Amino acid sequence: MRTAKTLLAAVALMASLSTPAADLLEVWRAASQNDPEAAMAQAQKATADARRIQAKALWRPGLEVLGSAGRMNASSAVNGASFAAPGFGQSNGVSFATSVSNGNTTSWGLGLRQPLISGELSARSDQLLQGAGAAEWQSQITRQALILNTSQRYFDVVLCAQRLNLLRRQQHAVMRSLTEAEDRFKLGDAPVTDIHEAQARAKALKAQVIDADNALQLAMSALQEASGLPSLSLPLAQPAADVLSPLPGNEEEVRVLALRNYPALELLQTRVAVAEAEVRGLGAGASASLDLVAQATRQHLTGSGDFGPASNDSRQQMIGLQFRMPIDTGGRNARQREALLAVDQARAALEQGRLQVGQQIRSVWLALDKAQERLQALAAALSAANSRLDATRLGRSVGDRTTLDLLNAENDRTAAALLLIQGRVEVLQNSLRLDALLGRLDESSLARINAKLVQGPDLQQMGE
16 A cells, blocks of 8 residues: 555656646736736726826917808998098098908918916816826736736635545545445444445535535636636646745834835825815816917908908917906806815725725734744644544554544544645735735735745645
């Protein structure tokens, strides 16, 4: 039996060497190019750049060209005019009259406006710049979410694969116990209840194995689709025995860093600034503005009227300053009240976010601070479960333990092994969550976690 186990271990080792297990960093780099969240983060970053361009464009000169053509009626009459011309002398009380009926008219104009002073444009520019900052923070949040989601999908596959392996090992052990119970019953050395207990446990395990296999296929499919690696296959690199990393400080220091650097809080703070800029913009809309303007226009009208053929040609050029002061803004006060309420809402959301971050920091920090003790306890529990299983097997062989005792020991050993694997994964995931709260979650964080993964299953360290 020992020789057979040695051969199986050698075959497994050779297989693992010939086909290296995919690791977390490899999967992340593929997901960063394929996952829709990556495209979303890039689009959000591009939105920030576009808003900054808009903010600059507000203060650039605006140029417009106007043109029209159509049919037009026109008439003019001047009475009591004074007329003077060489050779005609001067005449008073002169009347002039022109008219065009259904004439052809064309006009064009060219205008240039350069804002010089405008409270409204200043507020709009500030709002766009704040909005650009919000888009950048949103992009960072989306990218961090992608990192966490990718690692979660990866470790979901690891846990599902380990659970399936452990259940299959337990299933094989239970089938051996069933065979032994049947043989011993035939020899009159065991009651028939041992067979029934082993059969019941074997059937229950069969259902659990089917469920575990389905869960593994679903988790693997989700990881393959998100990463764009359809050829990705088991085994994946898995948590080693040493998954702990030093904490960046005590709980209060970590909390202060998170409140200062967490991207989600930065986004909420930026939203407050955007809402405040909206209030300033509405107030500035009723303030004076000064523009440098230049215009050139021409209008031409030809046709026939009451006095025969007529035409009119008008040209104008102007350059100067234009001052504007709104008198009646119509409903602006109501919009300002609404904007002020939006500021209050944004500030309340910021305070709520601070409270939530404080709670998240405490939860993650405590989990990591107590991680070493917890993992040691879980490892000790697994060691005790292995010892109990060995003792129960020996006791069963000499008649001091029942088949049910052996089945329960096998079940407890499987549960203890799975808890230890889950504990290691939770430490790695909490380490990534802490980096996210501190605003420093990036590929280097994944590289640090990836260094704590080993190729192939770690079941040998957990006992047979």
